[in-house]
Amino acid sequence: MKTMIKSLAVAGALLTGLAGAPMAQEMPKTALKVVGAWGNLTQYKNFEQPFWSKEITEKSNGAITAEITPFNEMGLKGAEIFRLMRLGVIDFGSTVLGYVAADDARNEAVDLAGLAPDVATARKISDAYKPVYDKFYRERFGVQVLGIWPYSAQVLFCNGDIKGLADLKGKKVRTGNRTLAEFVEAFGGTGVTMAFNEVVPALQNKVVDCAITGTLSGNSAKWHEVATHIYALPLGWSHVMHGVNVKTWEKLNPQVRAFLQKEIAGLEDRIWKAAAEETQQGYDCNAGKASCTMGTKAKMTVVPVSDADKALLKKALTETVLPKWAARCQGDCVATFNDSIGKVVGLTATAK
Numbered sequence: 001m002k003t004m005i006k007s008l009a010v011a012g013a014l015l016t017g018l019a020g021a022p023m024a025q026e027m028p029k030t031a032l033k034v035v036g037a038w039g040n041l042t043q044y045k046n047f048e049q050p051f052w053s054k055e056i057t058e059k060s061n062g063a064i065t066a067e068i069t070p071f072n073e074m075g076l077k078g079a080e081i082f083r084l085m086r087l088g089v090i091d092f093g094s095t096v097l098g099y100v101a102a103d104d105a106r107n108e109a110v111d112l113a114g115l116a117p118d119v120a121t122a123r124k125i126s127d128a129y130k131p132v133y134d135k136f137y138r139e140r141f142g143v144q145v146l147g148i149w150p151y152s153a154q155v156l157f158c159n160g161d162i163k164g165l166a167d168l169k170g171k172k173v174r175t176g177n178r179t180l181a182e183f184v185e186a187f188g189g190t191g192v193t194m195a196f197n198e199v200v201p202a203l204q205n206k207v208v209d210c211a212i213t214g215t216l217s218g219n220s221a222k223w224h225e226v227a228t229h230i231y232a233l234p235l236g237w238s239h240v241m242h243g244v245n246v247k248t249w250e251k252l253n254p255q256v257r258a259f260l261q262k263e264i265a266g267l268e269d270r271i272w273k274a275a276a277e278e279t280q281q282g283y284d285c286n287a288g289k290a291s292c293t294m295g296t297k298a299k300m301t302v303v304p305v306s307d308a309d310k311a312l313l314k315k316a317l318t319e320t321v322l323p324k325w326a327a328r329c330q331g332d333c334v335a336t337f338n339d340s341i342g343k344v345v346g347l348t349a350t351a352k
Contacts, residue, residue: 027060027063027255027256028063029063030063030253032065032092033068034052034066034068035071035074035093036048036068036069036070037070037071037095038072038217041151041220041221042294043149043240044070046274052066052068059259060259071093071094071095078095082095082243083103083141092243094240094242096176101177101178104136105329106133106136109333109337111177111239112179112321112325114235114236115341116345117234117313118276124344126148126150128343129336129337129340130145133148143246144245144246145242146260147242147264150240150272151213151214151217151237151275152215152216152278152279153214153215153235153275154213154214155213155235156211157211157218158210158228159210159226159228160228161228161229162210163303164231164303164305165313166187169187169188170188172207172209173190173209173210173211174192174199174202174211175212179325182321183320183321186316192207192208194211196221199211199221199223200225201226203223210227211223212236214238215232215283216285217282218282219286222296224298224299228300229301230283230302231303278294281295282295285298286302287301287302323349325349327351329349
């Protein structure tokens with residue numbers, strides 16, 4: 001009897017193992033080409049690159065393979081990604097939404113300066129607005145949105161002492177998008193448009209006094225070598241959008257599409273969960289703390305934030321940033337914001 005039970009158990013285990021195999025076996029061999037975001041930052045190194053080059057192949061039992069190259073290694077600056085996807089030159093691609101703000105003000109909506117003081121709020125905002133992006137990009141660019149995720153909190157790196165927002169007066173600040181420039185200008189500073197990889201020499205040579213980027217992104221890019229202070233006030237999250245050319249997507253086997261959607265959703269969740277940890281790691285590494293494990297230990301001064309400055313940030317959002325954005329966002333843009341993001345954060349956008 002024991003022998004029979006053992007034999008049945010082994011047979012059952014074999015059948016269970018075989019039952020999970022058909023999905024991978026039924027998916028046709030599929031080779032993909034992907035353009036990722038900044039290759040020198042942890043988001044690409046720890047998430048995008050291993051996901052496409054290793055994880056999806058393992059999870060599909062070898063059915064799906066992919067080659068991924070970050071856009072900066074292709075000689076692109078990021079603003080061209082979705083335009084090239086519309087032309088069918090790029091199939092799967094990622095870029096920072098702030099880089100394409102000039103194409104349409106909707107790209108700024110999820111990351112207006114001061115909109116999300118923490119990563120939990122930023123995720124709620126992103127999820128609420130994702131259907132708006134999917135509709136817009138399908139109609140205008142022929143691109144389907146597959147995921148949106150953030151970098152670490154965007155903060156001020158300054159080559160010189162900074163104690164609070166009042167110190168922005170008279171300073172030249174590199175900003176990654178228009179809404180951040182308007183925020184800086186609200187405090188008497190000057191927003192300077194500059195590519196991410198041009199910031200180090202600009203800070204070093206005092207072309208700019210400060211620059212805004214993620215706490216850990218700045219560490220990875222060695223901003224700590226040319227900046228002395230970080231002001232630890234999250235101004236935004238620099239969202240990355242990952243999408244696919246709709247025509248390419250529709251040509252894929254339905255099972256391949258279902259598999260990729262599920263796995264990319266999981267990647268999106270992991271990056272969001274890591275954002276808070278990476279933000280703190282950015283502070284710890286730039287300050288040279290023993291708790292630094294993700295970056296280079298530096299010797300920067302991390303300046304704490306006053307409650308008064310938190311209130312000033314919100315005031316700048318409601319009185320300057322949001323009204324100016326609403327004035328340049330045409331069509332149903334303001335209405336869709338108020339019906340989605342507005343409900344999450346309790347704000348109503350109206351043009352000034």
